[in-house]
Amino acid sequence: xxxxxxxxxxxxxxxxxxxxxxxxxxxxxxxxxxxxxxxxxxxxxxxxxxxxxxxxxxxxxxxxxxxxxxxxxxxxxxxxxxxxxxxxxxxxxxxxxxxxxxxxxxxxxxxxxxxxxxxxxxxxxxxxxxxxxxxxxxxxxxxxxxxxxxxxxxxxxxxxxxxxxxxxxxxxxxxxxxxxxxxxxxxxxxxxxxxxxxxxxxxxxxxxxxxxxxxxxxxxxxxxxxxxxxxxxxxxxxxxxxxxxxxxxxxxxxxxxxxxxxxxxxxxxxxxxxxxxxxxxxxxxxxxxxxxxxxxxxxxxxxxxxxxxxxxxxxxxxxxxxxxxxxxxxxxxxxxxxxxxxxxxxxxxxxxxxxxxxxxxxxxxxxxxxxxxxxxxxxxxxxxxxxxxxxxxxxxxxxxxxxxxxxxxxxxxxxxxxxxxxxxxxxxxxxxxxxxxxxxxxxxxxxxxxxxxxxxxxxxxxxxxxxxxx
Amino acid sequence: xxxxxxxxxxxxxxxxxxxxxxxxxxxxxxxxxxxxxxxxxxxxxxxxxxxxxxxxxxxxxxxxxxxxxxxxxxxxxxxxxxxxxxxxxxxxxxxxxxxxxxxxxxxxxxxxxxxxxxxxxxxxxxxxxxxxxxxxxxxxxxxxxxxxxxxxxxxxxxxxxxxxxxxxxxxxxxxxxxxxxxxxxxxxxxxxxxxxxxxxxxxxxxxxxxxxxxxxxxxxxxxxxxxxxxxxxxxxxxxxxxxxxxxxxxxxxxxxxxxxxxxxxxxxxxxxxxxxxxxxxxxxxxxxxxxxxxxxxxxxxxxxxxxxxxxxxxxxxxxxxxxx
Numbered sequence: 001x002x003x004x005x006x007x008x009x010x011x012x013x014x015x016x017x018x019x020x021x022x023x024x025x026x027x028x029x030x031x032x033x034x035x036x037x038x039x040x041x042x043x044x045x046x047x048x049x050x051x052x053x054x055x056x057x058x059x060x061x062x063x064x065x066x067x068x069x070x071x072x073x074x075x076x077x078x079x080x081x082x083x084x085x086x087x088x089x090x091x092x093x094x095x096x097x098x099x100x101x102x103x104x105x106x107x108x109x110x111x112x113x114x115x116x117x118x119x120x121x122x123x124x125x126x127x128x129x130x131x132x133x134x135x136x137x138x139x140x141x142x143x144x145x146x147x148x149x150x151x152x153x154x155x156x157x158x159x160x161x162x163x164x165x166x167x168x169x170x171x172x173x174x175x176x177x178x179x180x181x182x183x184x185x186x187x188x189x190x191x192x193x194x195x196x197x198x199x200x201x202x203x204x205x206x207x208x209x210x211x212x213x214x215x216x217x218x219x220x221x222x223x224x225x226x227x228x229x230x231x232x233x234x235x236x237x238x239x240x241x242x243x244x245x246x247x248x249x250x251x252x253x254x255x256x257x258x259x260x261x262x263x264x265x266x267x268x269x270x271x272x273x274x275x276x277x278x279x280x281x282x283x284x285x286x287x288x289x290x291x292x293x294x295x296x297x298x299x300x301x302x303x304x305x306x307x308x309x310x311x312x313x314x315x316x317x318x319x320x321x322x323x324x325x326x327x328x329x330x331x332x333x334x335x336x337x338x339x340x341x342x343x344x345x346x347x348x349x350x351x352x353x354x355x356x357x358x359x360x361x362x363x364x365x366x367x368x369x370x371x372x373x374x375x376x377x378x379x380x381x382x383x384x385x386x387x388x389x390x391x392x393x394x395x396x397x398x399x400x401x402x403x404x405x406x407x408x409x410x411x412x413x414x415x416x417x418x419x420x421x422x423x424x425x426x427x428x429x430x431x432x433x434x435x436x437x438x439x440x441x442x443x444x445x446x447x448x449x450x451x452x453x454x455x456x457x458x459x460x461x462x463x464x465x466x467x468x469x470x
Numbered sequence: 471x472x473x474x475x476x477x478x479x480x481x482x483x484x485x486x487x488x489x490x491x492x493x494x495x496x497x498x499x500x501x502x503x504x505x506x507x508x509x510x511x512x513x514x515x516x517x518x519x520x521x522x523x524x525x526x527x528x529x530x531x532x533x534x535x536x537x538x539x540x541x542x543x544x545x546x547x548x549x550x551x552x553x554x555x556x557x558x559x560x561x562x563x564x565x566x567x568x569x570x571x572x573x574x575x576x577x578x579x580x581x582x583x584x585x586x587x588x589x590x591x592x593x594x595x596x597x598x599x600x601x602x603x604x605x606x607x608x609x610x611x612x613x614x615x616x617x618x619x620x621x622x623x624x625x626x627x628x629x630x631x632x633x634x635x636x637x638x639x640x641x642x643x644x645x646x647x648x649x650x651x652x653x654x655x656x657x658x659x660x661x662x663x664x665x666x667x668x669x670x671x672x673x674x675x676x677x678x679x680x681x682x683x684x685x686x687x688x689x690x691x692x693x694x695x696x697x698x699x700x701x702x703x704x705x706x707x708x709x710x711x712x713x714x715x716x717x718x719x720x721x722x723x724x725x726x727x728x729x730x731x732x733x734x735x736x737x738x739x740x741x742x743x744x745x746x747x748x749x750x751x752x753x754x755x756x757x758x759x760x761x762x763x764x765x766x767x768x769x770x771x772x773x774x775x776x777x778x779x780x781x782x783x784x785x786x787x788x789x790x791x792x793x794x
Binding site for chain 1: 545
């Protein structure tokens with residue numbers, strides 16, 4: 001508003017001043033024209049009388065014509081030497097005025113008296129050979145008119161400024177501030193913020209309506225966000241169950257093998273109940289087998305029920321590897337896959353263990369599907385670290401990812417598996433889970449060793465000192 | 471609410487400051503751009519010196535009058551250069567004297583208000599009996615124009631002679647004009663026409679050029695004019711004779727002379743005479759003379775005015791000196 005006011009002043013003050021002076025100059029010119037016309041008329045009529053020296057006739061002429069304009073104060077005729085021949089003053093001609101008239105040959109002279117401002121207009125008679133006609137006119141009225149106009153202009157300008165400022169203030173109160181408040185509120189909008197702290201924004205009807213519209217939109221966004229989270233959690237859980245389904249075959253293998261061994265041991269013990277050596281040999285074997293089944297079931301149940309914990313924590317990488325191996329052993333052996341695991345350095349990562357396990361499991365299951373048809377299926381799982389990150393790489397010697405599909409593999413519902421074998425959500429969810437903890441899931445540009453696909457999970461590393469201190 | 475009040479208060483304060491600034495700005499700039507005007511203390515008690523009485527004759531001034539054969543303004547314009555030249559030649563300041571009529575000029579001459587004058591033949595004849603004037607020189611007009619009185623009428627009128635003038639309006643120049651009054655008066659009277667009854671009206675125009683204009687504009691039906699003035703008007707406006715015609719021409723008379731006051735010193739008179747007579751000998755002089763239709767000046771011969779004097783006597787006998 002200040003800039004606007006200053007701009008207004010800079011523009012309108014010179015214009016107003018120019019206008020006032022133009023009016024003043026115009027009024028002076030109008031007065032001069034009247035005086036000049038009168039003096040010219042007198043000059044034309046007095047030539048003969050001046051030539052013959054007929055003063056009485058000259059006096060009659062100037063007195064008659066001076067009465068035709070109410071602003072005429074005096075008329076006088078001077079000879080070429082500046083001496084007054086005749087004049088219309090009731091007494092003698094003022095000497096001071098004679099001096100002013102003879103100062104120069106300017107056609108218009110301005111001066112002031114006790115009675116106000118005067119304009120003297122001079123017109124030579126016969127190019128000055130016979131003398132000069134001088135007509136004195138009062139400028140009081142034209143000056144008063146100019147002043148009156150100046151006052152009106154100034155009052156108008158001030159009134160205009162008042163109206164502009166008041167209007168600007170009104171707009172500020174009713175529009176600008178509410179809009180600014182709305183803008184700040186929207187800019188600080190957080191999906192996790194409380195809607196009860198949305199400020200009440202009041203302004204003009206339109207601004208209030210706009211604010212209400214924003215509030216409704218935010219509420220809808222909140223609801224949509226809540227639904228999205230629910231849906232996302234459901235999808236993650238579904239994917240987890242899908243993974244578990246895939247593990248089911250391997251689970252059967254993991255339970256059946258120990259059971260076969262334990263049944264064989266029981267048979268041996270039943271046939272030789274008193275053989276202490278058999279007891280010492282086969283009882284531990286039975287225990288180990290049951291323990292193994294218990295571990296697998298516990299892992300599976302834990303994995304199936306996970307999803308409710310969202311907290312991340314420090315997790316040694318070997319725990320990930322061990323859980324992976326335990327859960328996948330049956331499936332790998334059932335498909336005669338050669339699994340290589342490598343842990344170049346034992347390190348600790350900062351993650352949600354179950355979600356990271358889910359993502360890793362998803363990668364290995366995809367690798368298993370990729371190498372099933374190979375004559376010598378091979379999967380390589382490697383964990384390595386650098387000062388900031390832990391990298392879990394799952395590489396296979398399957399057909400790899402087509403160049404055209406490399407950008408799409410992480411898209412939801414994209415799958416290369418035939419029929420209804422895949423949901424197409426595994427990689428999308430796995431990437432989302434890793435990014436949620438500050439990491440990522442990427443498709444490596446080139447496999448390092450094997451000829452198929454290579455996926456890398458990157459998760460933040462926690463240094464041992466930090467972990468211990470924490 | 472308090473915030474709103476303080477905001478409005480600030481606004482009002484700001485506007486008040488702006489208003490004061492605007493008023494001050496206009497006041498200062500108006501004052502600044504108003505040029506300083508002198509203050510004149512009009513004191514009616516102080517008397518401006520009166521104009522000097524020009525009737526007194528400073529010794530270095532030559533009061534030269536010219537009869538208003540043309541209008542006063544035209545006479546001034548036409549003869550200013552001649553007077554300036556003559557006065558320069560004789561080494562005197564010029565004082566151009568004009569009067570609105572032949573009679574007032576004659577009186578000024580008789581009263582000693584004039585040192586020299588270029589007069590019509592009429593004022594010369596009128597003033598001659600007073601003994602206060604002397605002939606100095608006489609002009610020789612260009613193209614050998616002679617000095618007549620002519621009566622003119624509009625070219626489109628049905629007036630072809632003086633017989634057609636009955637009941638019309640006659641224009642004359644001046645009651646003491648020779649060609650513009652005396653000659654036509656004698657002619658009409660001796661022709662048997664009573665000038666007071668023959669015409670509807672007689673109008674005196676004041677000068678011969680105004681008489682010609684009066685005929686052109688139909689203000690008068692006919693008029694008597696100075697032949698040299700008519701020739702001069704024809705030179706200025708060659709189409710003039712398409713608008714007027716001459717219906718009567720008088721005999722030739724002595725031309726309007728340059729006269730001087732009888733008491734003028736002989737040396738000055740001789741200087742003046744010499745200045746007039748020799749003026750045509752240089753280019754500047756010839757240009758001045760040709761602008762007023764004169765080829766040169768000749769020494770005056772009183773005999774050239776005998777016919778005029780004789781007509782004047784007839785004029786007086788016919789009652790002309792008491793007319794109008």
